[in-house]
Amino acid sequence: MEFRGVIFILFLFLLLGVDSNDFPMKDLISKLPGQPDVNFRQFAGYIEVDENVDGRSLFYYFVEAEKDTLTQPLTIWLTGGPGCSSVGDAFGSVGPFIVTKDAHGLQTNSFSWNKVSNLLFIDSPIGSGWSYSNSSSDYNNGDGSTIFKSKDLYIAGSSFAGHFAPNLAIALLDDNKQFEKSKFNLKGLVLGNPMLRKKLDEIAKVDFFFSREMINSSLYNKIKKECNAIDENNYFSSIKTTWSAKCKNLVFEADLAAFKTDAHNYSPQKLFDVFRPPCTENELNLNLAKQVPIVGTEVDMCVPLRVQFYFNIPEVQKTFHGNRTNLSYRWQGCFTANFKYNEADKDLDMLPALKNLLQQSVPVTIFSGDQDGIIPTEGTLQHLEKLAEELNIKLTKEETWSLRTKEGGLKYEFGDLLKFLTVKGGNHHVTSSRPFQAFSIFSTFAINWMH
Known part of the structure; x- marks a missing residue:
C-alpha cells in the first residue's frame, strides 16, 4: 500500500x-x-x-x-x-x-x-x-x-x-x-x-436495536439466522461477502421498526443519534432569520449545518486563506460530489x-x-x-x-x-x-x- x-x-x-x-x-x-x-x-x-x-x-x-x-x-x-x-x-x-x-x-x-x-x-x-x-x-x-x-x-x-x-x-x-x-x-x-x-458493525446495529428493545425478538432472530455469513473469527476471509436480498430486506425492516416509521419517512441520518431528532434547520433559514434558532435537546444537532454556513461566508474563506481555487460548488463538511473512495477499503x-x-x-x-x-x-x-x-x-x-x-x-x-x-x-x-x-x-x- x-x-x-x-x-x-x-x-x-x-x-x-x-x-x-x-x-x-x-x-x-x-x-x-x-x-x-x-x-x-x-x-x-x-x-x-x-x-x-x-x-x-x-x-x-x-x-x-x-x-x-x-x-x-x-x-x-x-x-x-x-x-x-x-x-x-x-x-x-x-x-x-x-x-x-x-x-x-x-x-x-x-x-x-x-x-x-x-x-x-x-x-x-x-x-x-x-x-x-x-x-x-x-x-x-x-x-x-x-x-x-x-x-x-x-x-x-x-x-x-x-x-x-x-x-x-x-x-x-x-x-x-x-x-x-x-x-x-x-x-x-x-x-x-x-x-x-464495517460488515460486522452493520449486524451490530441489530444487536443494538434489540438490546434497547427497539425491535422485537422475532425480527431479531430472523436477522441473526439469515445474516450469519461472517463473524469475528472469519471476517477477513469473508470480507467480500454480499448480504442476501432477504438479509438486506430484514435489516431495513429493523431500521423502520426501530424508529417507528415507514420507508418514505426513514432517513439513515437517524442512526447517527438513535434517540435525538436530526437537525431540521437549513442554511436558508440561517441566512434569512439571523436569530438564534431553537435547540430542541441538550445537544445541538445542527452544529454541522452551522459550520457549513460559516465556512461559506466569503470573509471567512478569505481570512482562512482557503478556497484559493474558487470552487464552483459550496464548501461542504462532507463531500459526495468530486470525491470517490475505494469501496473495498471501507x-x-x-x-x-x-x-x-x-x-x-x-x-x-x-x-x-x-x-x-x-x-x-x-x-x-x-x-x-x-x-x-x-x-x-x-x-x-x-x-x-x-x-x-x-x-x-x-x-x-x-x-x-x-x-x-x-x-x-x-x-x-x-x-x-x-x-x-x-x-x-x-x-x-x-x-x-x-x-
Whole structure:
C-alpha cells in the first residue's frame, strides 16, 4: 500500500519543536470573523504536494496550545467520512472555537483539546474540505492516501479515521525504522466511534436495536439466522461477502421498526443519534432569520449545518486563506460530489493495524457514544475482545467511569495499552454531543496515561 502522506514529512519537520515561529507568516490568521479574543495563535493554508507534477494541495489548520506551546504535545486530528473536512470538524468538536447558534460568528470552546495540546487538522484525502488537485485521478482515494514529525505526538480522529489514523501511525513507525534522525515520537492513538470492521458493525446495529428493545425478538432472530455469513473469527476471509436480498430486506425492516416509521419517512441520518431528532434547520433559514434558532435537546444537532454556513461566508474563506481555487460548488463538511473512495477499503479489517501498533507498545484509547447506531458500542467491544484474544491480553479491568459530576459510561482495560470507554448519551460524534467527556478521555486517559 502506497502512503503518499510521507509527503508531509518535510512540512512537519518544522514542527519538531512545535515552534509556531517556523510557520510561514502568510498563513497566520489574525482573527477569524466573529472570533473572541484569545492568547494563542492559529495558522491555516496549503501544504503543496508534488506541486510541479499535478498540483496537489492539502489544506491545514494549526492551533497553538493555550499554554506552554513549546512543551505541549502535538495532536493530529483526522475526520472520517471518508471525504469529510477535518478543519471543518474542528469548529464543531475539538477545536478552540464553536460556531455560534446564528452561524455568523464563533464562541470559545470550553472543552477544546488545545488546552492540553497543540492541534493540527488536515483536510485529507484530496477532495475533502479545501484540499484539491489538478489531476482528476487524485479524487479516487483509498486508505493509503491519508498519511506526517514532532516530539510528543498523538494521532486522533473519529468514525472512518478508524482506518486513516492507524495507517498513519504505522507509516510513521515504519519511517522511524528507515531513518535514524528526527524520529516521530508517537505517544498514542485516540479514536472516537471508529470503523474497524464495517460488515460486522452493520449486524451490530441489530444487536443494538434489540438490546434497547427497539425491535422485537422475532425480527431479531430472523436477522441473526439469515445474516450469519461472517463473524469475528472469519471476517477477513469473508470480507467480500454480499448480504442476501432477504438479509438486506430484514435489516431495513429493523431500521423502520426501530424508529417507528415507514420507508418514505426513514432517513439513515437517524442512526447517527438513535434517540435525538436530526437537525431540521437549513442554511436558508440561517441566512434569512439571523436569530438564534431553537435547540430542541441538550445537544445541538445542527452544529454541522452551522459550520457549513460559516465556512461559506466569503470573509471567512478569505481570512482562512482557503478556497484559493474558487470552487464552483459550496464548501461542504462532507463531500459526495468530486470525491470517490475505494469501496473495498471501507470493508477492510483494521484489527491487524491495531495489533501492529500494540505490539510496538503504542497505547490505544477508543471511546464510543452509546447512542450511535452507525458503529454501535456492542460491535466495537466485540472487535476489541477479539483483538485482545489474538494478542493473548486479558481484560484486566471493567468498571464505570465518571469525572467531577459528569457521568461517563463503562471502561474496559485490556492489559496496559488498550482502553475502551463507552460514553453515556454520546452519539456518533462524541466530541460534539458529549464534549466534556471526550476532552476528559483525551486529557486523562490518553495524554496522562503514561505519566
